[in-house]
Amino acid sequence: MNAGSPPSPGYWPSSKFRPMSFHYAFKSLWGFSHQSVDQNALTIWLDRTSGSGFKSDRPFRSGYFGASIKVHPGYTAGLSNSEVHPGFHDEVDIEFLGTTFGKPYTLQTNVYIRGSGDGEIIGREMKFHLWFDPTQDFHHYAIFWSPKEIIFLVDDVPIRRYQRKSDATFPLRPMWLYGSIWDASSWATEDGKYKADYNYQPFVAKLTMQQYKAMKWVQRYHLVYDYCKDPKRNHALTPECWN
Numbered sequence: 001m002n003a004g005s006p007p008s009p010g011y012w013p014s015s016k017f018r019p020m021s022f023h024y025a026f027k028s029l030w031g032f033s034h035q036s037v038d039q040n041a042l043t044i045w046l047d048r049t050s051g052s053g054f055k056s057d058r059p060f061r062s063g064y065f066g067a068s069i070k071v072h073p074g075y076t077a078g079l080s081n082s083e084v085h086p087g088f089h090d091e092v093d094i095e096f097l098g099t100t101f102g103k104p105y106t107l108q109t110n111v112y113i114r115g116s117g118d119g120e121i122i123g124r125e126m127k128f129h130l131w132f133d134p135t136q137d138f139h140h141y142a143i144f145w146s147p148k149e150i151i152f153l154v155d156d157v158p159i160r161r162y163q164r165k166s167d168a169t170f171p172l173r174p175m176w177l178y179g180s181i182w183d184a185s186s187w188a189t190e191d192g193k194y195k196a197d198y199n200y201q202p203f204v205a206k207l208t209m210q211q212y213k214a215m216k217w218v219q220r221y222h223l224v225y226d227y228c229k230d231p232k233r234n235h236a237l238t239p240e241c242w243n
Contacts, residue, residue: 004131005131006131006157006214006217006218007210007213007214007217008210008214009156009157009158009208009210009211009214010208010210010211010214011156011208011210011211012156013064013142013144013153013156014066014142014153014155014156016064017064017066022037022041022042022054023037025056025057026042026054026055026056026057026177027054027055027057028052028053028054029053029054029055029178029180030051030052030053031044031050031051031052031053032052033050034046034047034050034051034052035052035054042054042179044179044180044181045181046181051180051181052180053178053179053180053181054178054179054180055176055177055178055179056176056177056178058176059174059175059176060145060174060175060176060177061147061172061174062146062147063145064143064144064145065142065143065145065177066140066141066142066143066153067140067141067142067179068138068139068140069134069138069140069141070134070135070136070137070138070139071096071105071134071135088114089112089114090112090113090114090171090172090173090175091111091112091171091175092110092111092143092145092150092171092175093108093109093110093111093112094107094108094109094141094143094152095107095108095110096108096134097127104129104130104133105129105130105134105135106128106129106224107127107128107129107130107134107141107154107159108125108126108127108128109125109126109127109128109152109159109160110123110124110125110126111124111150111162111171112124112171113168113169113170113171122237122238124162124227124238124240125225125227126160126223126225126226126227127223127224127225128154128159128218128222128223128224129222129224130154130222131221131222139154139155140153140154140155141153141154142154142156145171147164147172148163148164149161149162149163149164149206150162150171154218157214157215157218158211158212158214158215158218159215159218159219159222160215160219161215163240165239165240165243166239166240168239169238169239169240227241228240228241
């Protein structure tokens with residue numbers, strides 16, 4: 001694995017959007033005693049009694065959604081409409097998977113379209129080991145969602161592009177922004193700090209050649225799983241992989 005940094009993407013979208021106050025844009029869902037707000041930053045934490053979760057106060061059909069995060073086990077952030085379409089929802093995820101001592105964290109990106117209404121969840125996972133230690137400092141993780149494509153970014157570097165190749169394989173219904181930390185087993189207290197940093201206006205994302213080269217570098221040296229290349233998957237259910 002290349003130990004260096006990715007090529008410059010030449011464009012830094014996070015600088016184009018100002019952070020928003022938590023109370024202006026979000027509402028708490030559960031674990032109210034495990035949340036605290038300091039100006040624009042929300043701290044949520046996990047202990048043996050509870051975790052915590054929150055969601056945006058309104059749904060979106062497109063936009064830029066980002067957060068500055070210092071990783072602790074169990075944190076996820078993403079878009080979903082599961083409450084409106086239970087068992088048949090759309091979802092776009094950035095999440096950190098648990099790890100063991102001495103091993104790198106895995107950043108997983110995922111796209112669900114109309115969820116598991118047929119009893120079979122069709123995940124579209126791509127997993128990465130990052131080129132830095134996400135536990136040492138805050139880094140910016142973001143999703144561009146436009147009517148034509150979804151782009152996942154880390155510190156403004158594109159790591160994945162999911163294009164709209166058909167209406168059946170692309171989330172088109174409104175979604176809310178969610179964030180949470182939860183107890184996956186019997187972990188001791190862990191802290192997760194989430195800074196709201198998104199804008200209501202739609203952002204139509206197209207990769208420049210420089211951004212594309214940076215994305216291909218990340219996928220060459222840091223991609224550790226691609227659902228399209230998994231021979232155990234039934235790719236009749238993922239037609240976007242056929243080409």
